[in-house]
Amino acid sequence: MQTNTSSNLGTESISKLLIKQAVPASIGILVMSLNILVDTIFVGQWIGSTAIAAINVVLPVSFFIAALGMSIGIGGSSIISRALGANNKEKALKTFGNQVALTLLFTVSFAASGLYFVDQLIPAFGGKGAIFDPAKVYYEIILYGVPVLGFVMMGNSVIRAEGQPKFAMYAMLIPSVGNLVLDYIFIGVLDKGMSGAAWATTGSYIVSFLFILWYFLSKNSELKINVSHFKLHKKIVAEIGSLGFVTLARQAVVSVTYLLVNNALFDYGGETSVTAYAIVGRMSMFALFPVFGITQGFIPIAGYNFGSEQYNRVKEVIFVAIKYATILATMVFVILMVFPEVITKLFTTDLDVLKVTPNNMRWTFAAIPILSLQLIGAAYFQAVGKALPALLLTLTRQAIFFIPLMYILPMYFGEFGIWVAFPISDILSTLVTAFFLRREVNLKLNQ
Template sequence: MADQKRSSILGTNSISKLLVMQAVPASIGILVMSLNMIVDTIFVGRWIGPLAISAITVVIPVTFFIGAIGLSIGIGGSSVLSRALGSGNEDKAHRVFGNQITLTFLSSGLLAIIGLIFQDFFIEFFGADESFKDLALIYYRIVMYGIVMLAMCMMGNNVIRAEGKPKFAMYAMMLPAIGNIFMDYILINVFDFGMEGAAWATFISYAICFAFILWFFIFKSELRITASYLKLQKKLVTEISSLSFVTLARQATISVLTILLNNVLISVGDALDVASYGIISRMLMFALFPVIGVNQGFLPIAGYNYGAGYYQRVRESINTSIKYSGGLALFIFTLIMIFPTDIVSIFISNNETLDAKTLADNAEILNRTPSALRWVFAATPIIAVQLIGASYFQAIGKAVPALLLSLTKQGFFLIPLILILPAFYGVWGVWISFPIADVLATVVTGYYLNKEVRRTLR
């Protein structure tokens, strides 16, 4: 019984202890998942070539967006679920969970079918040119076969965390990541399957994650999968969707941003600049894993205590989360500024057995990317306010301000800057857009977060 009511500790334990309990497993899970992406990119770059990194980079927007369907429904629905658990309404929590399953399956399945039918159009639209289009199509086609499993995993992972069981959420990210790294080595290096090997390794990782999530909800969850709860209910769908749209809009904006970046970099630079961004985008997720972990840990704590009416605890969770994530962000910033060349060199090979063109491409990547990496991470120490501020509004169920603040960096500032600055400064204009957008977004988010806290959390 104690395990069944594990979610109640979100309203009783100290905020610092809860944040560590929630954030550490989330951070470890994100770390392993990020390591998976890093190692995947390293294997592809070293064993296939830098153009293979470009190929994966242009495929990511569509797989990222469909996976984000599950993430969005998971985070948005879990906000409703956390507040239902906090107020003691277990029946609503079960119904929310059932509706999350159905929404995720139907929406991701439909998008997967569309994505496979129009695969050639999407690959070109995402920025692939003739130098790596065939590689991109190989990877895209196989990964899309398993994308529904990824969406279900992203949804389920957030529900697990909302139940107050972050260790299982961590396992759900660790197991497929480890599996993918192992299968990458076997299929690419041992069996020499090239791009197909990288794609099938990713597919297998989705299957591993899905199997674990299904096992959890059958045997370990206080929520249950029953047919009656799977039927969509208009009121619940509206409530879930209004909050899910916040995350989905943010993730969709990231996908649009990636597509825009790929096309801009091809127009003002070349395919190697796309590869540089591929490395940088992996580092954005990998290096910031503890900051993102604190943010994910903050969501169920703030949502539960807001639902229970413990407003002082909500204030404390905001302040503690910003303090912890800000300190971590400063540490990450320092490492990036000191060791950019060492970081980039991990992704490329100088093996003399490689052909002359690949060696030349690798040398050019090592020449271009370190400076770009520094610029992209230049405003990292202040991003905690952006993340926690937008997540607070989502945690308490205020969809509109959560949506607007979530879109502030990528949508309102970064995309316009990338459309304008490269026309004057070329590829460098792309990289300097990132810190400018971070500063502007932090100022806006900080203002509205402070105003809302003073008004509502008395």
């Protein structure tokens, strides 16, 4: 098998290359999204609607752990892509070794802290009333698998930076399929309830970790590191941190948003509203899976060609990625607008939840056809190593616009104000990103 595939990022046609990179990423995200959906269906049908809300309470923790791994992975992968594009193999190896060391350090520390403060964190995340006990059971088991999850998310980004999208897809498919199988065994057959759901998730990521470890030890990977590469280098760590902080900030804001929305909806509508948001939240990754897939495929192509100073190719991949992502996002948008009642019935038979969720789902996803420009625009700045604009544009959607709107609008519109804050923030953040991306193209890429 050909081992040096990263050079293809600078030579193949952009459309063909983007499809080759994005399709496996999209398939992986789709299967992972369907896994989350089916997992929630299993929990809702076999354990109950309160269990759905309990898992949603723990989602901020899972998102933050994934954020740690993804931030180190994507931050380092931007360096690796540009280093390979500039034919600097040693820098790529040092970067990967530092990624491994940082992932181990941060995930183990976070897991230990999270387990120590469990009784304080669960209520803070919205795990109140009847939700507390099942949420605590799920939370504690999920924390045991935190280091493994971190390595999976980090390794997946590095595999994609090497120009190996199919292996990155396999790494995402394994935990998705594994979780469904283990769900059936632990919940359906062994009747382990919430602990079964948690162990199914943790066990599936362990299997994925073993696959990723095999990949880097096999001849498929260009990055053959040794012990010396694990030594932290201040300059590399700083660059990983500055670029990775963009992803960390984005995912951390997602976690904070879940926390704030869970608490706000509990105050306005109780457990029913929290459950409705849990269902909508499960659909969010599915709704955006084409955009996320294209964005992940876009990043190594943009980074490699920017590193080799092929600016026309960078400009081309920006426009092609936005076009493809917008078309696919619009197709998903139509499905969500037409069939929200059918989708909701897959998760629960609770009449109160069935009554409120469909309309809230429509409002939440009302602006997703235009959101591809915002996500890909922010990803461009991260791919080319411009951490500050990447960070600011990443934060516009939820931190700068959504969270303030979530507090202001309910003063006038009650609970409806929380739901309508989603599309308004999507529109505003897209307009801001479009302005800065257009300026960047004119100033830098039209040389």
